[in-house]
Amino acid sequence: MLMALECLPCFLRQALYAARLSTPAADLRQKIVREVARLLPDLDMTSTPPENSMLVYETIARLSGCPDPFLDLKKTSNQRALDLLPRLKEILAAAADPLWAAIRLAMAGNVIDYGAHHDFDLNQALGDCLAREPAINHYGLLQKDLRTARTVLYLGDNCGELVFDGLVLERLKQEVTLAVKERPIINDALREDALTCGLDRLAKVMDNGTACPGTPVPLCSPEFQQAFAAADLIISKGQGNFETLSETRAPLYFLLMVKCQVVADHIAALTGMPARAVTTGDLVLLRTPHWR
Helix, strand or coil: CCCCCCHHHHHHHHHHHHHHHHCCCHHHHHHHHHHHHHHHHHCCCCCCHHHHHHHHHHHHHHHHCCCCCCHHHHHHHHHHHHHHHHHHHHHHHCCCCHHHHHHHHHHHHCCCCCCCCCCCCHHHHHHHHHHCCCCEECHHHHHHHHHHCCEEEEECCECCHHHHHHHHHCCCCCEEEEEEECCCCCCECEHHHHHHCCHHHCCEEEECCCCCCCCCHHHCCHHHHHHHHHCCEEEEECHHHHHHHCCCCCCEEEEEECCCHHHHHHHHHHHCCCCCCCCCCCEEEEECCCCC
16 A cells, blocks of 8 residues: 555644654654654655654654553553453454454454544443444355465454454464564564464464564565565554555455554455445455455
C-alpha cells in the first residue's frame, strides 16, 4: 500500500506524541516536531507508510537521544495483557471453535497500537470484537489452507497483543515461527517481548532484521527472507504489516483491526468491494488476492 496525503499529518501527530514521551523539554519537543515537518516534502510517496516512518522515528531518536520512547508503555502493555490471560483462557474454554475464538481475540488485541491509536480501552475492545462479525471473514479458507500447510510464519505486531497472538499460536498444529522486529520502533514487539510473553514456548522466535513497523521484505535480513519464502502459510498481524505486504505475492492471511480510512479504502479496492464497504474500526481476516 503506497503513501497517501493523509499519511503526512499522521506522521506529525505521531511525532508530537513520541516527542512528549522522549523528553520533558518543551523546546526540544518543538524542535523534533519542526524537524519532522521539514522531512515531509521529501518522503517517498511511492513507498509504504511504515517504510517512511523509519526516517521519522530515526529523526526523533537522534534529536531526543531516546532510542525507545515507548519502552515503558510496551512493558505496561505486556503486563496488562498477561494479567488478562486467565480471562482469555476462560473465553476459549467455553468456545465452540477455540481457534476461531482465539483469532477474534487476537483481532481485539490489535487495538494496542500507539502509532495509530493513543487512547484505547482494551476491555471494551474485547467485548466489541466478540460481539460483532469481521467486515471480511476468510476463516473457512484459512481452515482449508491450514489442513495442507506444514509450516506457518506468524508476523507479530505490537507489544501486549503478543499475548493474544499466543492464543492462536498454541492452537496451530503446524511448525510455527514467530517473527518480530529487531530494533525499537513505536510499540512494535521485539524478541525480548516475545520471551516476556512466553511465546518462545509456542513457536520459534526470530526477528526480521529491521526497525520498521511493518514487514518490507526486501529490507529484511536474509534469514527472514528465507523463512518468508519457505513458509507454506503466513499470518500477517496488524495494520503496519498489511501496509507493507498488501501487494506481495505470497501465501498470506491478513489479520487486523482497521485503524484509518486510507487503509480501509485500500482493503476495499484490493478485494473488489464497494467504496466505504470497509471502515475504521472494522475487523478483517483476509486471504490475499495475490496468493502464490
